[in-house]
Amino acid sequence: MKVAIYGQYYQNSTEPIIKDIFLFFKTNNVEMVIEENFLKMLYEKDLVQKEYKTFSASTSLDNSFEMLISIGGDGTILRAATLVRNSGVPILGINAGRLGFLATVQKENIDIFLQFVVDKNYTTSERTLLSLTCEPKNEAIEEGLNFAMNEVTVSRKDTTSMITVETYLNNEYLNSYWADGLIISTPTGSTGYSLSCGGPLLTPEVKSLVITPIAPHNLTARPLVIPDNTEIKLRVSGREDHYLVSLDSRIASIKNESILTIKKTNFKIKMVEIPGETFLKTLRNKLLWGEDKRN
Numbered sequence: 001m002k003v004a005i006y007g008q009y010y011q012n013s014t015e016p017i018i019k020d021i022f023l024f025f026k027t028n029n030v031e032m033v034i035e036e037n038f039l040k041m042l043y044e045k046d047l048v049q050k051e052y053k054t055f056s057a058s059t060s061l062d063n064s065f066e067m068l069i070s071i072g073g074d075g076t077i078l079r080a081a082t083l084v085r086n087s088g089v090p091i092l093g094i095n096a097g098r099l100g101f102l103a104t105v106q107k108e109n110i111d112i113f114l115q116f117v118v119d120k121n122y123t124t125s126e127r128t129l130l131s132l133t134c135e136p137k138n139e140a141i142e143e144g145l146n147f148a149m150n151e152v153t154v155s156r157k158d159t160t161s162m163i164t165v166e167t168y169l170n171n172e173y174l175n176s177y178w179a180d181g182l183i184i185s186t187p188t189g190s191t192g193y194s195l196s197c198g199g200p201l202l203t204p205e206v207k208s209l210v211i212t213p214i215a216p217h218n219l220t221a222r223p224l225v226i227p228d229n230t231e232i233k234l235r236v237s238g239r240e241d242h243y244l245v246s247l248d249s250r251i252a253s254i255k256n257e258s259i260l261t262i263k264k265t266n267f268k269i270k271m272v273e274i275p276g277e278t279f280l281k282t283l284r285n286k287l288l289w290g291e292d293k294r295n
């Protein structure tokens, strides 16, 4: 078995996690291929000494990998999705971060979870992604990386003044949102930024998207759930010449009046689901449902 290992940061708290993972996989004859920048950090900290094969953003993974193991928080998983792209390699997140909504494995019981990996005792949950194209073309939106797992967001830039987001669904006019911005969220992203702006929660397999305005000044503008095969077009205007568009954690500056087209990608990202660690359990644990002492 061969697995890819990825992390964005090194902190002292990384040491026990890395030691656990490396020892476990070595004992179980699992080959580890490590993302090149992460391996550099591990060498610098003298955490590993042996030579390892590496991969990078430019050398795409293929289906000879059982999975990619992401060590970090949700931000690291979002970045891992840009390494996995359309390869079909599933992602398992080990939470070395804070919330770890997508990174389901807690660092305290890594061995138990890795045993499920070695035994191939896991399922995968397929996540819908969104693609973004801009007319005229914008160089900051990199070809091959123009997709988001959580959401595509447009928002105001260098101003406190609101933007107007003219929105079309399958070429039919929907609304001109006058707001700080607009979020187009996948089911995965529904527990992220969209949630903070009053959007509904969607379970990962729901075939829908959510359009959630950010602080709209029209008080009747509410989050809208639409089928995930809808093509969404946005045209933004405002006092400044430019506004921001973000794809998960990545951001670009776009000239007003450009046309943004957002639609479902023709590939999905697979997230590893370890037995017992379901989305519903994560909802209860991470959103602290049931903490109210009255029930």
Ligand SMILES: NC(=O)c1ccc[n+]([C@@H]2O[C@H](COP(=O)([O-])OP(=O)(O)OC[C@H]3O[C@@H](n4cnc5c(N)ncnc54)[C@H](O)[C@@H]3O)[C@@H](O)[C@H]2O)c1
Residues within 6 Å of the ligand: 073, 074, 075, 076, 078, 098, 099, 100, 101, 102, 150, 151, 188, 189, 190, 191, 192, 193, 194, 196, 247, 248, 249
């Ligand atoms: N006001 C907000 O809630 C807000 C604002 C900006 C971005 N975000 C989210 O942050 C993501 C980018 O992550 P980052 O690490 O670069 O930013 P960050 O460092 O600001 O962290 C954002 C927080 O959102 C959580 N998060 C990310 N994706 C999630 C998901 N699908 N479900 C539940 N929680 C999730 C992370 O655990 C983290 O605690 C964006 O895709 C967006 O969803 C949220």
Ligand SMILES: Nc1ncnc2c1ncn2[C@@H]1O[C@H](COP(=O)(O)OP(=O)(O)OP(=O)(O)O)[C@@H](O)[C@H]1O
Residues within 6 Å of the ligand: 007, 008, 009, 010, 011, 013, 014, 071, 072, 073, 074, 075, 076, 077, 096, 097, 098, 099, 100, 101
């Ligand atoms: N490889 C790692 N080792 C140790 N700590 C890490 C590692 N990666 C991330 N962290 C810790 O987690 C924090 C957040 O990481 P990351 O950006 O991946 O997640 P996030 O988007 O902020 O989400 P979360 O709230 O789930 O942590 C980092 O600032 C750091 O404290």
